[in-house]
Amino acid sequence: MNLTTRFVDSFSLTDDLLTQIIQDKQTISLSLRQLSKLHHLQKMLEEFQFLNIVYSDQSRVRKMMLTRTKSNLNLQQQLCYQIDKKIEDFMNLFKKLDSILFYTMNMQLMSENCLEFLQQIADLILGSPAFTVIYDINKKVNGMSTHIKDIENAYQKLLKFKESTNVQGSELDNIFGTNELYVYKNKYSYLIYDVKDVPFKAFPDYRLILDQFISLAYDFQKEIYDKENLVSIIRGIKSRFIKNSTRICQEIIRQQVTEVLSSQCWIEMPDQIQYMNDLIIDQHGHVVLPVKLDKKIKYYIKIESPNIDMITFSDYIQQLWQRLTYQLKDLKNEEFLKQMLEVNSPNKLYIQLDGEGNIRYQSCCIPDSWYFMLIKGGSLEDLQLEQVNKQSLIQKMQELKSSAKGAVSVCQICFGDKAVDVDLFAKRNEEDDITDYYIVFNAPKKKFEDDHRISAQLSSESKLQELSKAALINIKMEKLSKACIVMREYLKVNLTDEEIIDLLKEKDVLKEFYNQQSITDDIRSSYVMEYYKAESSKVMKDPVQRSQQQIIETEITNIKKFDLYTLDANDISNLSDYSFDITVVQDKHEQLRYTWALFHLCNFIDLYQINKEVFYQFTVIVQEKYSYRQNPFHNFDHGFTVAHACYYIIKSKSMNQYFDKFIQFTALLSALCHDIDHTGRNNHFETQKLSKLALRYNDESVLENHHASVMFKILQKEKYNILSSLSQDQFQIFRKYAIANILGTDMKKHFEIVKQLELKLSKLPDEPFIQKEEDKKFLSSAIIHTCDLTMQSKTFKMAQKWSNRIATEFSDQVAEEKQLSLPITQHFLPLGTPNFNQLLAKQEISFIKFIVKPAYDLTAQVLQTGLEVPLKNLEDNLKEWENYK
Numbered sequence: 001m002n003l004t005t006r007f008v009d010s011f012s013l014t015d016d017l018l019t020q021i022i023q024d025k026q027t028i029s030l031s032l033r034q035l036s037k038l039h040h041l042q043k044m045l046e047e048f049q050f051l052n053i054v055y056s057d058q059s060r061v062r063k064m065m066l067t068r069t070k071s072n073l074n075l076q077q078q079l080c081y082q083i084d085k086k087i088e089d090f091m092n093l094f095k096k097l098d099s100i101l102f103y104t105m106n107m108q109l110m111s112e113n114c115l116e117f118l119q120q121i122a123d124l125i126l127g128s129p130a131f132t133v134i135y136d137i138n139k140k141v142n143g144m145s146t147h148i149k150d151i152e153n154a155y156q157k158l159l160k161f162k163e164s165t166n167v168q169g170s171e172l173d174n175i176f177g178t179n180e181l182y183v184y185k186n187k188y189s190y191l192i193y194d195v196k197d198v199p200f201k202a203f204p205d206y207r208l209i210l211d212q213f214i215s216l217a218y219d220f221q222k223e224i225y226d227k228e229n230l231v232s233i234i235r236g237i238k239s240r241f242i243k244n245s246t247r248i249c250q251e252i253i254r255q256q257v258t259e260v261l262s263s264q265c266w267i268e269m270p271d272q273i274q275y276m277n278d279l280i281i282d283q284h285g286h287v288v289l290p291v292k293l294d295k296k297i298k299y300y301i302k303i304e305s306p307n308i309d310m311i312t313f314s315d316y317i318q319q320l321w322q323r324l325t326y327q328l329k330d331l332k333n334e335e336f337l338k339q340m341l342e343v344n345s346p347n348k349l350y351i352q353l354d355g356e357g358n359i360r361y362q363s364c365c366i367p368d369s370w371y372f373m374l375i376k377g378g379s380l381e382d383l384q385l386e387q388v389n390k391q392s393l394i395q396k397m398q399e400l401k402s403s404a405k406g407a408v409s410v411c412q413i414c415f416g417d418k419a420v421d422v423d424l425f426a427k428r429n430e431e432d433d434i435t436d437y438y439i440v441f442n443a444p445k446k447k448f449e450d451d452h453r454i455s456a457q458l459s460s461e462s463k464l465q466e467l468s469k470a471a472l473i474n475i476k477m478e479k480l481s482k483a484c485i486v487m488r489e490y491l492k493v494n495l496t497d498e499e500i501i502d503l504l505k506e507k508d509v510l511k512e513f514y515n516q517q518s519i520t521d522d523i524r525s526s527y528v529m530e531y532y533k534a535e536s537s538k539v540m541k542d543p544v545q546r547s548q549q550q551i552i553e554t555e556i557t558n559i560k561k562f563d564l565y566t567l568d569a570n571d572i573s574n575l576s577d578y579s580f581d582i583t584v585v586q587d588k589h590e591q592l593r594y595t596w597a598l599f600h601l602c603n604f605i606d607l608y609q610i611n612k613e614v615f616y617q618f619t620v621i622v623q624e625k626y627s628y629r630q631n632p633f634h635n636f637d638h639g640f641t642v643a644h645a646c647y648y649i650i651k652s653k654s655m656n657q658y659f660d661k662f663i664q665f666t667a668l669l670s671a672l673c674h675d676i677d678h679t680g681r682n683n684h685f686e687t688q689k690l691s692k693l694a695l696r697y698n699d700e701s702v703l704e705n706h707h708a709s710v711m712f713k714i715l716q717k718e719k720y721n722i723l724s725s726l727s728q729d730q731f732q733i734f735r736k737y738a739i740a741n742i743l744g745t746d747m748k749k750h751f752e753i754v755k756q757l758e759l760k761l762s763k764l765p766d767e768p769f770i771q772k773e774e775d776k777k778f779l780s781s782a783i784i785h786t787c788d789l790t791m792q793s794k795t796f797k798m799a800q801k802w803s804n805r806i807a808t809e810f811s812d813q814v815a816e817e818k819q820l821s822l823p824i825t826q827h828f829l830p831l832g833t834p835n836f837n838q839l840l841a842k843q844e845i846s847f848i849k850f851i852v853k854p855a856y857d858l859t860a861q862v863l864q865t866g867l868e869v870p871l872k873n874l875e876d877n878l879k880e881w882e883n884y885k
Helices: 003-022 032-054 060-068 073-106 111-125 151-158 172-176 206-221 227-243 245-261 310-344 387-401 452-456 460-476 480-491 497-506 509-516 521-526 569-576 588-601 612-627 636-651 661-672 683-689 692-696 702-716 728-743 747-762 773-788 796-819 836-863 868-882
Strands: 131-137 140-145 165-168 180-185 189-194 265-268 287-293 296-303 349-354 359-362 407-415 418-428 434-441 528-533 551-557
Touching (some): 073 310, 073 359, 140 151, 189 206, 206 227, 245 310, 296 310, 387 434, 588 612, 612 636, 636 773, 661 728, 683 702, 747 836
Antiparallel strands (some): 131 189, 165 180, 180 189, 349 359
């Protein structure tokens, strides 16, 4: 009896047994799991019996196949081996990307290792570590290469290659040292790389991956090492590979069939053509193999003239695809879980360990301020914590392993005036064995915020001791004012800064500190005393006798002398002009000085104890985030101009009737950051393209959600955190209003805002405009929305300049929509359109009449004063645009 017969007989016995049980002729005790397995065996028997009939030696189907195809078992074995190997290589690509991602989060980026790092990425996405990137930005040619040194010469040769193309046997061979190259060109750059037969070059998103690689190379060449941006790019690359993984695997199969069998092969989808459900030979003599999953045809493999046993190859493909589908499903589910963690808990750090203690995943970079923690490798042993915390973590892992618990609290790690709670979670399989651990480092909180009850019970003497300890730590950090805030909160003492300092002097804390420090020339040059005088140039020694007329402000700051912000009469005059044009200020540092002035002249710098050096670093990173894409319209100039419009309203004092100073400060800061890291495209483009941002925010206010998120990510970092003096309650209020302000700039919400303003104004004076907190938040967002429309309310010269800028940005979007075969945005007016100026004038007239003017009219009615100048400008600009029609 052969193996097949025994196999069928065993299934038949199982089938008979199940039949007898159903008919109550047999009684048997089985668990639900065992019954499920028996049911599965019965289904397999039915399928096997069917296949045995259709493909038996006497089957006409098999005879036809054997007459039309010649079987070569060695060739078939080689083909199956190659397909398995290539698909395994592709699946390993995700592990390699994870390794690069992990390395990126924990490495020190320097010019020495950036080229090697790029080569690793190039090897994965281009199929070879050799590449050349050349940029032509503002008529300056630059780049980086593993092929050549003479970038300029190569650029001149590349000018004739206008589109992405294979270049073989051309004059480029002598330059790049290879006889087959691929030249990819986008708007500003060329990417040259060796032609390799990698399967993912066929999928649509591959161009976007190449663009990201070029952007990365550009940043490295300019020595811009932004870890968060780098992590985002690598995650974007991985996400696109996962999104297109099914098509890539199909392409692998197609390529290997074509290569090994030397035969044409096509992949066709069921919506393209309908064949029978079983293996057939079509009218052209091509063998058509349907690939099924759960009895549904997923796609067809059509082969011109196979010389293998297609029946057994069909079985191999079905099993391969079923296994692969579940692998890809697991991969997508795991990636979705990670994205959920990253988006919903951006302030937490997650580290995933497998059962052996190897690090499989890290959610984000370790914050710069977390000096208590370092990761030097890919295992638990390489996670560097203080010994007591590390030991506690290991003990808690053992505790979870030996119990049925799903999570435990590990420890609290204190650093500076903050603390991080560490928790541990376990993921278990069906057998209740732990497969993965998740270490969660929660968002930092003030170290003392949970200890008020204890501190209230301290004696007077112990309070002074605690006061001294806290002060010494913070004084050493040269943050005396911050030390006073921490001590007041922790010890619940109602003392002024001066009284706390006097108390510390009595306890000799300050004396001890000053005796230990030597003031060097370097320190002396970094600290300056800055006096702004109104009438008198003399400063009285006694602080109590200083009058407001003699001194406007006195500050001690830790800002370098060359970055010291000063204002003169011209500066104040410029900022008082509603149509102040920041675009004429070419110097970036001057732009930052004017940005500081907006907050300084509103007294927000002093009111919220913002350290000038931190504010400077914050504005630098905001400027960089706005500028690196070089958007014509949505850039730092736009962010400043909207903030200046908000500043103008604040200085008119018209907001005082509705908002306190803190809400006004929130409005100004959110106006500055309302379009930070803008992509230069609109929400419709992002959703049509299914960009990473669109997927993250589910097509709802995609860019606005991103802008708010970027602002808060920046503020998370200590060196940029201009809100460090705020209490937790203040920060939550700031966050609530800032998010509402930025989301309110979504033009999709314009008519809803206008309608709501009209409704509330119609109820005056019977009902007050502000009745509850939500009304106040709505009005704040409506004012920022109006400020975002400020461009056409400036002088006509400025309005015209901004109109041309937005038209340029729209033209770039239309060009990319055509390149990506996306629906073209019809109302955009590309540059070079016949009668461009007349058509632009018509668009701006409609925009002012139906969008800008209603918003300004209604906001002016609410505020009652402060918007007279922009309203007059709008009327004047309508007349000016009419002259262009």
